[in-house]
Amino acid sequence: MGSMATTEEDVLAGVGPRLRALRRARGVTLADLAAETGLTASTLSRLETGKLRPTLEQLLPLARAHAVPLDDLVQAPLTGDPRIHLRPVRRFGLTVVPLTRRPGGIQAYKVIYPPANRKRSIKLQTHEGYEWFYVLNGQVRLILGDQDLLLDAGEAAEFDTRLPHAISSAGNQPAELLTLFGAQGERAHLAPAPVRVNS
Structure with a gap:
């Protein structure tokens, strides 16, 4: 007792x-x-x-x-076990797996983008912060300002997220990324809102 x-x-x-x-x-x-x-x-x-x-x-x-x-x-207290229990979350067609459990500061995620959808319009977004990602599998399309880039597995990108940007899979296979961003980026990407870009 x-x-x-x-x-x-x-x-x-x-x-x-x-x-x-x-x-x-x-x-x-x-x-x-x-x-x-x-x-x-x-x-x-x-x-x-x-x-x-x-x-x-x-x-x-x-x-x-x-x-x-x-x-x-009210989860049970941490026992000193360093292993993180991965809990994938589905958001807006993406599968997001938090890789860190420490609140605040830079957070690491594995993000799986579904195969490219030709019919879906690309929504550029801007927010405070900085983002870095590394392509684990598949091919990624990064639109950043007026640049339209393709990145293959093993390539990485980092950029100021105040520039209008959009990330998606580029092919008919899902794309898997390891991505790092701070609280502003986390809020923007896990609850994205379309941003109008003046042409």
Whole structure:
């Protein structure tokens, strides 16, 4: 019985740092999060520092605000195992596999682009930040400003994402990329919005 209580304490002790990391990764203040969740900034601060034991009523709006499953907030504590459990996510036809679990800073992803679709219009986007990618398999089309480039497996590209850009598979096979970007790039690519480019 005692060990079960200890495990519960360990799990709850991990919630505070996780909440703080999620909020910082999104670049929102306690005041912003208070407005999103209806919880006070003081309550949020006490949850993040572990001074307040979280309840389900507090965790549900936080999971919604951070767009993570509730079980991610209360997942079992890390045991020092360095292996990352890869959880592919499908977004806008892409398969995205997070390769890092450390919130904030540069994030690494494996991104699989479906075979090129001749009918789909290319949407250029711009956002703050910098991006680097390496082509693992297939052929990639990178439109960057007025350049239209083809990259094969083994080639890499890096660019300022304030330039209008679009990345897609170039052939009838899926293209697999290893890509690195910061929080702005992560938000832009995992929730892309079309950007009008003045010609």
